[in-house]
Every structure is written in structure tokens, then in C-alpha cells.
Amino acid sequence: MTVLAVGAYTLDLYMFGDRLPATGESVDAFDYATAHGGKAANVAVASARLGAPTRFVGCLGDDADGPAALAALRADGVEVGDCATAGGTATGRSFVYVDGGGRQIVMTWPGAANLLPASRAAATAASLPPGSVLVLQGEIPVETSAAAAAAAPPGVRLLLNPSPAAAFLGGTGRDLLGRADVLVLNEGELSVLAGGTPGARAGPVQGLRSRTRGRTVIVTRGEHGAEVVDDHGTMLIGAPVVDAVDTTGAGDAFTGALAAALRAGASLAQGVRLGCRVAAVSVTRRFCAPSYPSASELGVAPFHGPSGQERPT
Template structure:
């Protein structure tokens, strides 16, 4: 995949995110509880989220022509989900509505922005491989297909397989569990092999190569390089929070710093990073430039609460909207 190449013909969609939409329920406290402990909360809230929905909005706000394909419930939350995404310019025309309620995430957040998250899939698991593949097959060369681990791996693998050559497949293997045993899961193996770019955080990187979470930060570049060889993908991007991101390609390593900011809420920052990265790639940016844009977008997002409400528009980054004509 040649990241620096530009495409003269603009596709109708430049970024397609296939996956989940969730309603996020927050509970706030001064600190997070330890196992078996109860602590007093300082407040509660709800907001829109879900990894693929987050990616689509983050890309759209920077000027990408974004589409989200994911199942939502026939409940009020499902209707609100589609209306929210539409207001941000995200195409939701291919989203099925199912009998199970819309997916939910439950997030405990402390005063430093640290979090615990548990997610219930609900309607999200109602997205079929046929619908996902049909949407991916419509993408033209130059577009970006973004996939995660929040829906069954078989569905994401079908979408990746349907993408024509020239479509960049970005995989964020999060949650990481479905990808930890690719030898015993042919769909996971195929999806990892098809990905042009794998984006994940340091803990997920270590989980995929079988290392313990306590590995030292100094060993991260070696671990990322090992992961790239292990899954045989072209590029691995490891996000390292306030330190930015590490980009590993064959024969090269690059660290991209992040702006220094005061952290309020880290929830969804990784999705904001992926959405901005996808929008930059689809606009023909060199990879280093797209990763820098992603670091800046994620840095803004952690200064605000919640997921979708936190993602910046291009003007907030002092950046012109990414022109679809570049894709």
C-alpha cells in the first residue's frame, strides 16, 4: 500500500467504519474502586459512543465523507443514534435496526480521567456479514475501511474480504480478546492478514504478542516490530497516550509526539485517533502527517468529556477541512 499516492477520482465515501454504536452510561468519582470495593460517586451522565460510530464522527468532523454501518435497536436510543450521526454528516443509510436494544457501555471515570469500561453488545451483534460485505464492496480505491473488535470477527473479516484492491483496511483490534488466538480462529487470521495498517495501544500490542502487561516502555518498539512480523501486516501504529504514537514499518521506526494537554476524560480518545488517521489517509496525506493529525485530534478529545462530543472539527486544529476531492 503506497500511502503517499493520491487518487484523482473521488469516491462517494472516503471513510467507512463498520462496527458498533453504543449508548455510553457514565458514573464519576474521585477515584476508581478496587476489586470488591464500593466508592461514592460524584455524578452520572449518558452520551453517544461505540467504536465505529466514534470513528465515523471523528473522520466526518475533519471533512471526510464518512459512512457508518452498524446495527442499532428499534428502541428510542437507536433512533437517537442515527439522528446524532446524521447531524454530523455521517451516512447511516445502510444501518439495520434489530429487535435487541441498542448496545450499551458502562464507564467508571475518576478525577484524573482514568477509566473502567464494560460493554454489552445488544443490537450491535445483529449486523450480518452480508450487510457489512455489501457496504465494503461499494468502496472505491483510495477509500479507507475501518474495522474493530466490538462486533463478531467473522463480520469484520467479511467486510475486509469484500474491499477491492486500493482500499486501505485499517484494523483497530480492540477489544483485543478475539485476536489473541488467530491460529485457532481463521476469521481473525484472515482479518489480521488483510489489514494494511493495525492501530492499537501498548497494552493491546503486548497482549497480541503474548507479553505481560508489565513490559517496560523502552521495549515497546521491539514489541511493535515483533507484532508486525507476527501478523504480517504492512504497518503497525501503537498509541502511547500522552507520548503520542509509534509507527513501525518494514525497516523503519518513527515516533510522533502528542501535544501536552490537561486530561479530563480519555474515553474514546483511541477512536478519535483512528478516525482522524483514516480521514488523513483518505485525503492522500503521507502517513507521518496523518498520524500527527490523529495525535492532535486525540489530544483535543481528552480535554473534554465523553466520546462523540469530544471530537474536534478541522477549524479547532487550525486545519482546513480535508477535501474529498483529494481522495
């Protein structure tokens, strides 16, 4: 059993300033840095750092950043043998601007990430044993993600983060929502998909539940934790109180930790609680993947071995 994250790797280019620029405004940054990112790659690192057997499948460019990305993922314990390389295309980039309170805005150029062959995604998903968790997002073409979902064997749980949400409003994206066993999204994505406002969640969440296979929706609420809605009702799980430095990638940290916990046989509540802890740690540090904690740092046993042998608390 493994966690498989299919999707994007991007090289993140950061600017840190006292405040974010308004439209048409230029603001001086006090620091600049680069770091590894991309939603699926972030999820894989968050899962692997907790000790879960983890694979990442994405497409890198044939520039120097591609091999560097694969080396970084391997160093975190992520298996990358099924990744593809796109000739004549650069590895994707995300431009991240962070203010003094940790708030951020992001613009992404996918580059090679969008060129992952659907056949490669499907073949890798088809090889998953029962008990595995397949994690998909919307950062690569939904047709590619849908191919992976369709190829996953029975007994593989599909954890879907419909981000960016616009890709899931119709057609293949809407069909992919229907395959989800667990849907994880933030309040903004909920608003886009369900047509409600972020502050009025009950109706929109139930509407999304009815459109998914697993009838389970998790709405992440930043510093307020997460709301879990399934056939047993609604449950609110709080997040640790921390001083945020950089909130970039916190949702991916949550999703990766949840995937690792579910693969290990944890209950949904246990997995969400762990996801909130991992996300809370991540926002106290700069960057995405580099900010994610290890199992030892959290004081939990690494999630090695067959599903069901470890149950995180």
C-alpha cells in the same frame, strides 16, 4: 472516496467520581451522564468532524435509542443509510467510570451491535471506490468484520484496530490481522497480541508487522504520542501536553483522524500527527464522540473532495 467505519454503536452511561472503585468497593459518584459511543461510531464522528466523507455501518436496536443514535450521527455529517435494525433487541450499552484524573474503566454490553448481518457489512464494503479507507475493530463478531475486509475492492486501505485484542488471537481474527494495511493498537493490546510486555515493544511490533499485509504498525502511547513502525523504520511522534479530564474514546479519536487524513492523501506521519492532536483535544473534555474537535477548531482545512487534494499538516 470515503471513510467507512463498520462496527458498534453503544449508548455510553457515565459515572464521574474522585477515584475508581477497588474490587468489592462502592464509591460515590459526583456526576452522571449519557453520551453517544461505540468504537466504530466514534471513529466515524472523528472522521466526519474533520470534513471527510464518512459512512458508518452498524446495527441498532428497535428501542428509542436506535433512531436517536442515527439522528446524532447524521447531525455530525455521517452517512448511516446502510445501518441495520434488530427487532426485539435493545441498542448496546457501555458503562464508563471516570476518576478525577481522567482515567477510566469500561464494561460494554453489545446488544444489537453484535447482530449486524455479515452480508450487510460485506455489501457496503464492496461498494467502496479505490482510495477509500475501511476501518474495522473487534467490538462486533470478527466474522462480520472479516466479511467486510474480504469484500473490499483493490485500492481500498484497511485500517484495523484489534480491540478488544483477545478476538484476534486465532482463527478468523488472526486471518483478519493478515489483511490489515495499517494496524493501530495501544500498548495493552500489543501485549495481548504479541505476548510481550507494554514496555518492551521492539520485538512484538516486528512480529505483528510480519503478520500484516501492509507491514505497518502504529502503537498509541497515550500522553507519550505514538510509535510508527513500517518498512522505513521506527518513528516516534509526540502528543500535545494537556490536562486530561476523560480519556475515554481517545484511541477512537486517533483512529478516525488518521483514517480521514489517509483518505485525503496524507503521509502516514502526517496522519499520525493529526491523530495525536485530535486525541489530545478529546481527553480535555468529557465523553467520546462529543469531545472530538472539528477541522476549523484545529485550524486545518476540511478534508472534502477527492483523495490527494488535501494534505493535512
